[in-house]
Amino acid sequence: MNNNIKVDSFIKSGMSVDVEDAINIGMKKYFNIEIPPTRNVVDNVLRLLNLFSEKKTSATFFLLGEVADKYPTLVKKIAKDGHEIGVHGYKHTRLDNISLKTAKNEIGRAKKSIEDISGKQIFGYRAPFCSVNEKSSWIFEVLGELGFKYDSSDVNNYFCDYYENYQNSVIKKIKLSNKNFIIEIPPSTYSIFGHTLPICGGGYLRILPFCYTKALLKKAKKPVIVYTHPYEIDIATPPVFYQKRLECASIKTKLLIKISNFNRKRLFHRLNYLLENYEFTSIINLINEIN
Numbered sequence: 175m176n177n178n179i180k181v182d183s184f185i186k187s188g189m190s191v192d193v194e195d196a197i198n199i200g201m202k203k204y205f206n207i208e209i210p211p212t213r214n215v216v217d218n219v220l221r222l223l224n225l226f227s228e229k230k231t232s233a234t235f236f237l238l239g240e241v242a243d244k245y246p247t248l249v250k251k252i253a254k255d256g257h258e259i260g261v262h263g264y265k266h267t268r269l270d271n272i273s274l275k276t277a278k279n280e281i282g283r284a285k286k287s288i289e290d291i292s293g294k295q296i297f298g299y300r301a302p303f304c305s306v307n308e309k310s311s312w313i314f315e316v317l318g319e320l321g322f323k324y325d326s327s328d329v330n331n332y333f334c335d336y337y338e339n340y341q342n343s344v345i346k347k348i349k350l351s352n353k354n355f356i357i358e359i360p361p362s363t364y365s366i367f368g369h370t371l372p373i374c375g376g377g378y379l380r381i382l383p384f385c386y387t388k389a390l391l392k393k394a395k396k397p398v399i400v401y402t403h404p405y406e407i408d409i410a411t412p413p414v415f416y417q418k419r420l421e422c423a424s425i426k427t428k429l430l431i432k433i434s435n436f437n438r439k440r441l442f443h444r445l446n447y448l449l450e451n452y453e454f455t456s457i458i459n460l461i462n463e464i465n
C-alpha cells in the first residue's frame with residue numbers, strides 16, 4: 175500500500191447497492207416463511223442501472239447468492255454495464271446468528287455462483303445487516319480464505335483496535351493470521367450521543383431530512399461510502415399474497431413495514447441529487463487508487 179497518498183486524493187465517493195428482495199426478506203423476518211426472491215428486485219435494480227448509466231456512474235452491487243441464482247440475466251446485465259459485483263451472503267442471514275463454518279459455506283457458495291454467472295472475479299463482501307461485531311470477529315479470516323480483498327460492513331468500528339488507520343481515512347487494513355490483510359471500507363457513519371449512524375445509506379438516507387444528510391456529508395471522512403437497496407425506490411403495490419399476510423400481522427409488524435415503506439418516492443430523487451453533486455465510483459476502484 176502506498177503510504178504517501180493523502181486522504182485528500184480521494185475525489186470520488188463510493189456508491190453501493192445491496193441487492194436483496196424486501197418481500198422475500200419480509201416474509202422470513204416477520205412471518206417465518208421462506209419464499210424465493212420476487213421479480214420486484216429485478217425491476218428496481220434495472221431502474222438503478224438506468225439512473226447510474228444516465229449519470230455515467232459506476233457502482234458496486236453486493237448480491238445475495240439466491241437472487242443471482244434465480245435471476246442470472248440480471249447479474250449479467252450488471253456486469254455488462256461495467257459495475258463491480260460483490261457478495262452479500264447467500265441468503266440474508268445475520269453473521270452473528272450463524273457459525274463460522276456455516277458462514278464460510280454460505281459466502282463461498284454465493285461467491286462461486288455469482289462468479290460463474292458474471293464471469294467476473296469478486297473482491298468485495300458486505301454482511302447482511304452489516305452484522306460484523308464481537309460475535310462475528312472471525313469473518314475477516316473467512317473472507318481472506320475465500321479470496322476476498324475487502325469488507326464493507328463494520329459500521330460500528332468494532333475492531334478499530336486491530337485496524338491500521340489509513341491516513342485517517344475511512345479505509346483501514348486488518349491483518350490476518352497468514353500475514354495478508356483484508357481492507358475494511360464501511361458505509362460512512364457519524365457518531366452522535368454515543369450512537370453511530372450511517373449517514374448516507376439505507377433507511378437513514380430515505381427517512382431522515384435530506385438537509386441532515388447533506389450537512390453530515392460535508393463532515394464525513396473521505397471517501398464517503400453510500401449504500402442503498404433496490405426496494406427503497408420501489409413504489410409498486412406489493413403482491414397480493416404479501417398484502418394478505420400483512421392484514422393479519424401484529425401492530426408492531428405493520429408499523430415496521432410502514433417505516434420501511436416511508437419516503438420511497440423521494441429516495442430516487444435523493445440519489446439523483448447525490449449523483450449530480452458528487453462524483454461516485456465502485457468501491458474496488460477506490461481501493462485500487464491506494465494499491
Ligand SMILES: [Zn+2]
Pocket residue numbers: 192194262266301302303
Ligand atoms: Zn442487506
